[in-house]
Every structure is written in structure tokens, then in C-alpha cells.
Amino acid sequence: MTEPATRTPLSPTPRSALNRSKERGATDRAELDAVLDAGLLCHLGVLLGGSPVVIPTTYGREGDTLYLHGSTGAGNLRAAMTGDVSIAVTHLDGVVYARSAMHFSMNYRSAVIHARPVELTDPEERMHGLRVIVEHVAPGAWDAVRSPNKKEMAATMVLALDLTEASVKMRTGGPRDEESDIAAGVAWAGVLPLRQVWDAPIDSADLAAGIEVPEYVRARGAESVSAGF
Template identity: 55%
Template sequence: MSSEDGLTVTERTRLRRLREYGSHRRADLDAVLGAGFLCHLGVLVDGSPRVIPTGYGVDGDTLYLHGSVAARSLREAPQTEVCVTVTHLDGLVLARSVFEHSFGYRSAMVYGIPRLVTDPEEKLHGLRVLTGNCAPGQWDYARRPSRKELAATSLLALELTEASVKISDGPPDDGDSPDAALGLWAGTVPITTVYGRPLADPVLPPGIEPPEHIAALEGRTPGA
């Protein structure tokens, strides 16, 4: 086990395939996590793997994940190793041969045994971090969780120590291969995620407009 720029390098995070795309730099991990708010939690439940999409938020060295207390995956997670993945799809890489086709992407994998957050103050703080990660300002705008709602919500905390990052961008890899003589188009097709125009709840009374922090999201990319 070794350390590189703040991240622990283990047999699980050691980069073996496409190492030129990989990184163990904490700055790269922060950039990937900061560009989104949806992750996938991988955990074993009764010996079978489950991968659950859920929201996340980051505060310092802690990754917060939340869900329902009724979810078995979240009940099992504090007792076992988990793998949390975050992926951003940035484009299609279309080569001259199908074999060389790929994607432009940014991804991170975080390993560890999460802890269940039971301290009331930390639980509120973690939920505020989660809310602010997807909609900055919404925590102060909307009603806060009630005691009953907090009791129905699980919050997990996972330390950002054992992780790896992979980033793939650029053109196809077959520009200097024999396939370059085929006369076929090759290149990339960018994919961009942006916030759209807010759509009001159909039962919302007339005259209630989106608050400034929500209206300001339109046209922006997550994490920008």
C-alpha cells in the first residue's frame, strides 16, 4: 500500500489497464466528484452484488450518500466493503474501425467501509451538503426535514482515501493505422449535460416564480 498525492494506492486501485488514462491525484478525484451529484453504490447483499444509483455530496475528505432506512443496500453497507462510482460521459469517439470505437469520459471509483451517520448535527450537515451539491441554495429555501423524515433517512459517510480516477478524451487512436487509408470519417461527437428551464409543478398556484438560485441554473453544466 502506498500513497500518491493524498490517495491510497492499493491492489484494488492500482491501475493496470489503460494506465495512461489513470490518476491517483486527489485534485483529479475532486474534479470528477465536483462535476456531478449522482453516483452508483455497489454493495453485496446476501452474497449477491447490488448497484444502486443515489445522490452524493462531498465535504472535505468525506463522501456522503443517502437513501431510505428501508433500503437493504444501505443497511448492509456500513458492515461491508463498498465501491462507489461516479461517471461523466463527455462524448462518442468514432473511429474508422468498430474495434477502436470508445467514449470520452471522466470516472472515479472509491472504496471503503462507510459508517452510518447517527449524530443528529452531522446528519443535518450531511444532508445539507447533499442538497447543495445538486441545487445550491435549496437547503435554505425549502422546508427542512422533520424528525420523522430524518428517522426515515439513512446517511452514510465514506472517507476519500482509497480511490482512483480515469479520464479519456481526444480523437480516435487509429489515425496512424492502415485504416487511415479507408477514406472514412472519424472523430468525436461531444455530449454535454446542462440544466434546462425550470418547469413548475402543475398544481403550483399562479404567481410563484422560481427563486433566483433555481432560475440561475438554466444553461449551466453541473458543477460549474
């Protein structure tokens, strides 16, 4: 993905500034890109009827814009249009075992975004937003499948969110035990890594004979093989 030459840097606001473990925060916007690009699912937080609701949904990023989509009849998306929302993407990389219960932790990469969604109404912009989402989740698929028709587009809402106000936080490494617990040597300490991999594609039960798994699908599995998974 080609990024614009000039981009707004990550600058903390009262909502996005880290209050605890500030040393785990990242200030480079490329770190935000990396967390979002590595994920497939985000959690959208909205106020629905005066109560907080968190919705898991797919997304797509292009430059400093995040795209979401859903049914025009979805109450959560309608609620998202009434004010600011919060979006979170998290990758769990491992469980950190310590010698003391209070020092158990997790290695992770996370991003939290605050923004006011904008509903796209221009037909070309809406189609482009959907393309970004599909290509993020299934690279190479958009040009190989049927494009949305007028009926499908009429039933679909596409939202764009600016990525200016966001925070990135991550943890790596082993446990941060007390010296006295290290010296006592009473328990194992270390990291149990966690990874997510692609498995072999499974044909649809109604797939016509002779249609092979396309290269753009096989390529996803090859990512896991090349990484040694």
C-alpha cells in the same frame, strides 16, 4: 467549496490501482474532486444476500468525505453497513469514431471509490450530511425550504464515506488508429461530443399563484447559457 489545507493524496491500493491504460489515470486529488463535483448521481455497489447489487443514488461531497442517504428500511443501505462498498461516478463526454471497429472508444471522466461506510448517529452530523447532499444537487435550496422534521430524520439513514482509496481515469482526444487504416482513408474518423444541459424550470402543478422561480434555480440554467449550450 473550501478544501482543508492538508489532504491525503490519492495513493493506489491493490483495489484502486489501474491495470490497463494506466496513462489515463489521474494522481492529483483535485481531479477526483472535479469528477465528483460535476456529477449528481453515483452508483453504489453492495453485496445483498450474497449477490452483487448496484444502486443509483444521489450524493454530496465535502472535503474528503462523501455523504449518502436513504430510508432506514432500505436493504441496500443496511447491506452497505456490513462491509466495504464501491462507488462509481462517470461522465460521458463523447463517442470516438475510428477507422477500425476495434479502435472505437469513448471520451469520459470517471472515479471509483472503495470505502467502508459509517452511519452517522449524531443529530448535528446527520443534518449536516443531508445539507451537503441537498446543496450538491440543488445549490441554494437548503436555506429556502423547510428543514427535515423529527419523523423524517428518524426514517432517514445518513452514511459518510472516506475518499482516501479512490482512482480517477479519463480519456480525451480523437481515435488512436493504425497507420495503415489512416493511409487507406476508408472511413470517417473523429469525435461526436456529448453534453448535458439544464432546460427551463417547470412549475409544479400545485404551485401557489405568485410564487416565482427562485434565483438559485434560475442560476443553474444560466450555467448552460454562459457555456454556450
